[in-house]
Amino acid sequence: MNEAKVPDKKAVALQYQAFAPAPRVIAKGDGLIATKIIEKAQEHGIFIHESPDLVDLLSQIDLDDYVPQTLWLVVAELLIWAKSIAESPHATVSSPPKVNK
Numbered sequence: 657m658n659e660a661k662v663p664d665k666k667a668v669a670l671q672y673q674a675f676a677p678a679p680r681v682i683a684k685g686d687g688l689i690a691t692k693i694i695e696k697a698q699e700h701g702i703f704i705h706e707s708p709d710l711v712d713l714l715s716q717i718d719l720d721d722y723v724p725q726t727l728w729l730v731v732a733e734l735l736i737w738a739k740s741i742a743e744s745p746h747a748t749v750s751s752p753p754k755v756n757k
């Protein structure tokens with residue numbers, strides 16, 4: 657029987673602090689580690705965005721390193737969108753903004 661292999665789940669956690677040069681990778685992993693990262697984020701009410709392409713790019717960054725300038729626009733758009741949802745009592749989660757390439 658030929659079964660298609662389901663790709664392993666991946667996760668990357670970013671942290672942004674005011675006045676920091678860029679968001680920083682604070683956790684990353686695949687499989688069970690990715691599941692634990694996602695569970696911890698959910699436990700703490702942290703915004704989770706699913707984007708396999710972005711996770712692939714972010715997972716190439718070393719832990720504690722800043723997001724490179726080539727990804728700033730994409731990450732900034734997502735952070736702004738997530739913040740607007742978190743701050744609006746009547747907000748509904750919809751698609752994140754489209755970033756022009």
